Amino acid sequence: MPRFEPFRALRFATSSLDTVIAPPYxxxxxxxxxxxxxxxxxxxxxxxxxxxxxxRYRRAAETLADWQRRGVLVPDATETFTIYRMRFTDAGGARRNLAGVVGGLELTDPGSGGVLPHERTTPKASTDRLDLTRATRANLSPVWGLSLASGLTALLDEPAEQVGRVMDEGVEHAVERVSDPDRIAAIRDQLAADDVLIADGHHRYAISRSYRDEVRAATGRTDTAAEQTLAFVGELVAEQLSVEAIHRLYDDVSLADLRAALATRFELTPLPEPTPATLAAMQAEGFLVLVGPDRAERLTPRAGAFDGVRSLDGVWLEETLANVPASVSYQHGLGEVTAAVRDGRATAAVLIRPVSVDEIERTAREGLLMPPKSTFFTPKLKTGFVIRQLGD
Known part of the structure; x- marks a missing residue:
């Protein structure tokens, strides 16, 4: 099971956190x-x-050091955890209260267990995050993890010392410092009871592992702060989590060829231009939607077309289009998807349904991976509430 450790968090000293906090990079x-x-x-x-x-990375490191010298950023007096709460209304109108804890999550090697990916990742050639980590020797943006151990939410119910609150686009982000040794021990032990699933930040986690390996090679040590990375971990419970879909954009293929391939496993019937009501109907009635530049069509799975195939829209599309030489990219948001097709940035798109929390847990328990960009967890965590230093 993974280690999850407190640390001396570096925090902004200002009470006007809305001016210094930012969305993830x-x-x-x-x-x-x-x-x-x-x-x-x-x-x-x-x-x-x-x-x-x-x-630019050297200058970023100099800026971070300067802010510490000037007291813009101040470290906690002792090792702490941070409870991070988000209160919001999701896209379906449900009121949600999400709570997790920020700490240092152990970096485990692929296949060794403890910390599990939940979807395949797309390659990223850029070394930006690794170069920034090398220069600043800090974790700036947290990975989002989901604990498979039940009981974490109950441990976080009691408020701790409030250290910051920001309202942004209807979402309340609030952070509280946990410094009581007994409560720290209880949270740490709870998170050590079962695996942690990475919900968001697979690339950040992999970069942190690369940095850890560099530190090990340079120092010969396996007990430095580089053995963990900054992570927000909440419990995998449906009532807290808001999971939205990431739709598929297709290019380098004609609409006719794409329709012909989809027709081998789906019945295509005309639809009006998709609206948020269409997305709700997709979940209720079990269909997908093909969006072209001047038409939309309902994609209803043919009887038996996906027998023996996992019931995930992303898997269905991979199976159906396996032999179609198309480029695929990923886009969240109905308006953004339809605009991409209308503006010619994509030949067509397929709207898919969000993955359920039950399916996320089942996939993790069975050691399977979903297709890339299967889930979009909202709202996004803010960067800047907590910074984790990696130097001595």
């Missing part, structure tokens, strides 16, 4: 970064999303 456009930098000269994006030439 991988959802930010250049315009987003401009806006965040304009909020404050000490917004975390100045470290987490450094700009400029080859020296």
């Amino acid at each position: 991988d959802v930010l456009s250049d315009a987003d970064v401009d806006a965040l930098e304009a909020r404050s000269p000490t917004n975390i994006v100045r470290v987490d999303v450094p700009r400029g030439g080859p020296d």
